[in-house]
Amino acid sequence: DGGITQSPKYLFRKEGQNVTLSCEQNLNHDAMYWYRQDPGQGLRLIYYSQIVNDFQKGDIAEGYSVSREKKESFPLTVTSAQKNPTAFYLCASSMVGGSDEQYFGPGTRLTVT
Amino acid sequence: ILNVEQSPQSLHVQEGDSTNFTCSFPSSNFYALHWYRWETAKSPEALFVMTLNGDEKKKGRISATLNTKEGYSYLYIKGSQPEDSATYLCASCTGQTGANNLFFGTGTRLTVIP
Numbered sequence: 380d381g382g383i384t385q386s387p388k389y390l391f392r393k394e395g396q397n398v399t400l401s402c403e404q405n406l407n408h409d410a411m412y413w414y415r416q417d418p419g420q421g422l423r424l425i426y427y428s429q430i431v432n433d434f435q436k437g438d439i440a441e442g443y444s445v446s447r448e449k450k451e452s453f454p455l456t457v458t459s460a461q462k463n464p465t466a467f468y469l470c471a472s473s474m475v476g477g478s479d480e481q482y483f484g485p486g487t488r489l490t491v492t
Numbered sequence: 493i494l495n496v497e498q499s500p501q502s503l504h505v506q507e508g509d510s511t512n513f514t515c516s517f518p519s520s521n522f523y524a525l526h527w528y529r530w531e532t533a534k535s536p537e538a539l540f541v542m543t544l545n546g547d548e549k550k551k552g553r554i555s556a557t558l559n560t561k562e563g564y565s566y567l568y569i570k571g572s573q574p575e576d577s578a579t580y581l582c583a584s585c586t587g588q589t590g591a592n593n594l595f596f597g598t599g600t601r602l603t604v605i606p
Contacts, residue, residue: 383535419598421581421583421596421597421598422581424594469535469536477593477594478523478585479541480538481538481594482535483536484535485534
């Protein structure tokens with residue numbers, strides 16, 4: 380089955396700890412994205428990558444880091460510098476064009492206490 | 493950051509009713525308009541991507557229209573069914589490369605009452 384997987388579904392961390400969220404796709408898409416959802420807000424772009432070994436900051440990149448060493452994988456690290464990390468995180472992938480639909484993973488809910 | 497607005501925020505309809513909701517976006521620098529359906533505990537799924545003014549797309553009982561000159565899109569659901577209950581997201585894309593210029597609205601949450 381083609382698709383995007385994210386793990387884990389729920390993640391709990393203590394404040395001050397870095398945590399890495401996994402995202403894998405087997406759709407052969409060049410572009411991958413990380414979004415964050417908070418109550419009452421639209422999906423906001425954290426980071427995106429259009430090709431292996433290259434990635435760009437989105438609108439809310441502060442306190443996050445990513446890597447794109449393989450086409451299939453785009454892990455997101457939430458660092459201790461992120462002021463309000465508790466949120467729902469969605470990974471997506473697509474072909475690169477603006478009229479290409481994005482395919483989303485099931486999401487990871489991160490709770491930091 | 494682009495201001496994409498959706499209305500209403502939430503909607504309750506009876507099974508069998510038809511309904512529609514709105515997505516408003518800035519008409520300048522428009523490239524494409526995306527609609528996604530997001531059911532609870534599932535991943536968002538693409539419904540439509542539209543690029544041309546006057547475009548109308550249909551998938552089963554769901555259809556969408558696009559007015560790029562005035563900056564709005566309507567999503568229509570005919571004869572709503574309980575399985576249509578979901579949050580419907582729209583997103584406006586301002587560039588040929590979708591990577592960093594797809595801006596989402598906050599969604600319309602639809603509940604269809606059996």
